[in-house]
Amino acid sequence: MQLDIDSIIQGYAAGYFLMANEGEDSLNWYSSRERSLIPLDERFTYPRSLRRPLNQNRFSTAINRDFKAVVEGCANREETWISPQLKEIYHALNQAGWAYSFETWEGDELAGGILGIAIGGAFIGESMFYRIPEGSKVAMVKLVERLRDRSFVLFDAQMTNPHLERFGSYIINNKQYQSLLKKALQRRCSLV
16 A cells, blocks of 8 residues: 555644544544644643652653554554554554654553654644553653643644543544644644
């Protein structure tokens, strides 16, 4: 399969995201009237239960140490939008320097991770998973710290859920999102 990486990045930069319908391998571009963002300012919070694992430095973090395992972990659920074709796209985007896995490790064991695409000052979160309790939550806290340190403007979570709300996620309309995305795309930020 020949991938047009530039067109895929242009789609994300225009505010769209790729998804496969459950049980199908065909991909479609989607947009939303509302977007869920993870705050990169003082509105970011995390559950009190994370204080102990964070203070104990129980987990180390890495970027792209095992990208393939993070993609597989994100896709390994009863209902998934990450089709085999989308996995190939994520791997191609990773090879081209656009897609990243932000990982937590407990010793030599992958504890959890977040899969996303970085374009300018925007980090577009695609999915997250854990194998060890608290693994993905610690990844979220450490990723937000990294995005702040690297002057990112936007952490797009696409859709909200109760888990993300525990981190202060909030909803903005598409007009606000497009304005923030435009500002983020003008930045030259690097996750690594």
